[in-house]
Amino acid sequence: MKNLMITGGAGFIGANFVHLMMAKYPDYNFIIYDKLTYAGNLDNLKDVMDLPNFVFVQGDICDADQVAETIEEHQIDTIVNFAAETHVDRSILDPDAFVRTSVNGTWVLLEAAKKYQLERYHQISTDEVYGDIPEPKSSVEGDALEPRSPYAASKASADLMVQAYHTTFGLPTTISRGSNNIGPYQYPEKVIPLFTTNAMDGKPLPVYGDGKQKREYQFVGDHCEAIDFVLHKGNIGEIYNIGTGVEVENMRMVEILIETLGVSKDLIQHVTDRAGHDRRYSLNISKIKSLGWKPRHDPEDAIRQTVEWYRDNEWWWRKVRNDEFDAYYERQYGERLKN
Numbered sequence: 001m002k003n004l005m006i007t008g009g010a011g012f013i014g015a016n017f018v019h020l021m022m023a024k025y026p027d028y029n030f031i032i033y034d035k036l037t038y039a040g041n042l043d044n045l046k047d048v049m050d051l052p053n054f055v056f057v058q059g060d061i062c063d064a065d066q067v068a069e070t071i072e073e074h075q076i077d078t079i080v081n082f083a084a085e086t087h088v089d090r091s092i093l094d095p096d097a098f099v100r101t102s103v104n105g106t107w108v109l110l111e112a113a114k115k116y117q118l119e120r121y122h123q124i125s126t127d128e129v130y131g132d133i134p135e136p137k138s139s140v141e142g143d144a145l146e147p148r149s150p151y152a153a154s155k156a157s158a159d160l161m162v163q164a165y166h167t168t169f170g171l172p173t174t175i176s177r178g179s180n181n182i183g184p185y186q187y188p189e190k191v192i193p194l195f196t197t198n199a200m201d202g203k204p205l206p207v208y209g210d211g212k213q214k215r216e217y218q219f220v221g222d223h224c225e226a227i228d229f230v231l232h233k234g235n236i237g238e239i240y241n242i243g244t245g246v247e248v249e250n251m252r253m254v255e256i257l258i259e260t261l262g263v264s265k266d267l268i269q270h271v272t273d274r275a276g277h278d279r280r281y282s283l284n285i286s287k288i289k290s291l292g293w294k295p296r297h298d299p300e301d302a303i304r305q306t307v308e309w310y311r312d313n314e315w316w317w318r319k320v321r322n323d324e325f326d327a328y329y330e331r332q333y334g335e336r337l338k339n
């Protein structure tokens with residue numbers, strides 16, 4: 001492993017992964033391949049983009065010619081695929097791009113990985129592929145996939161195609177399925193940056209339904225370290241869950257956020273629930289722990305640190321909460337907040 005193509009590397013987790021890997025492996029080359037959709041942001045990479053082993057290519061993973069050119073030009077031996085449309089609410093409003101990128105785009109990358117006989121293809125997946133998990137069950141890697149949103153279904157489809165390329169063509173693949181990531185550089189459509197930036201401007205915090213849904217909020221740096229473990233120590237053809245093993249109810253997350261910012265609880269506004277909202281995800285993380293990894297952050301501390309990062313980095317999020325963001329916000333929350 002020497003020349004890594006990180007697709008979707010200008011997004012939230014991808015950029016955090018690039019930071020971690022460039023610090024840890026200064027002798028590797030990092031080719032960041034990203035379409036720069038609304039969620040891609042070169043500000044996320046500004047600390048590393050002048051390093052000599054960093055290359056940025058603006059491109060779509062659905063574009064087979066550009067993917068092939070990039071692999072040839074940079075002698076890529078490993079692809080780590082973060083590229084996806086990632087917001088569940090947008091997949092309910094407009095599913096097209098989700099199918100295009102996660103289904104067609106993943107297939108384009110797999111075909112290229114096969115043609116150029118890459119050392120490794122790693123797919124970044126999500127706990128959402130398992131669907132809504134009733135208490136007290138936790139998902140293990142061999143469980144059936146029961147995705148319930150167009151986003152989750154697009155990711156599950158990608159996982160199945162990756163597995164098929166491993167089984168049919170012997171492609172050296174791995175998959176990791178992460179829980180909810182939080183931390184720096186997350187686009188403020190996701191709940192913690194949305195609520196923090198809303199609260200800082202005295203705007204309401206639109207809690208879906210009763211707010212008793214549970215998520216395994218994990219610090220993005222921990223997730224990125226686990227991906228590195230899978231790349232360097234994981235077994236080919238395997239799937240690894242990556243989470244904390246600790247669930248936090250959304251209302252508890254909101255309480256921590258409000259305490260950290262010192263704002264009023266009156267900002268909370270319960271609004272119409274997300275259609276098909278999964279109440280709970282829960283991952284069994286024994287398999288990734290058996291590689292020697294464990295999460296470094298307590299989930300409640302990770303929420304506090306994340307809120308503090310947005311509080312202290314207005315330069316980053318003010319630019320991103322632009323007219324395009326406002327148009328999305330109005331579409332997603334306009335009616336909800338009136339009712």
Ligand code: NAD
Pocket residue numbers: 007008009010011012013014033034035036037038039040041059060061062081082083084085086087101105124125126127155177178179180181182186187
């Ligand atoms: P993000 O939305 O912040 O970033 C996605 C990136 O992919 C952006 O930079 C975007 O420009 C790029 N992209 C989108 N379509 C593309 C295309 N067709 N070609 C090339 N680039 C494209 O997403 P994120 O939260 O960083 O998630 C990254 C990956 O991790 C996704 O695959 C997501 O499903 C998965 N994941 C996310 C979480 C989470 O909590 N955020 C948890 C588990 C798994």
Ligand code: DAU
Pocket residue numbers: 086087088089125126127128178179180181189190191192194206207208209211213214215250274281
């Ligand atoms: O579980 C992993 C997944 O986590 C990733 O695969 C997705 O890419 C990522 O977006 C995230 O999905 P969620 O739907 O869980 O994240 P989101 O931040 O949108 O919502 C977290 C919880 O907060 C969820 O229960 C819905 C709730 N929520 C969200 C928003 C945006 C609200 O109550 N109000 C909101 O306005």
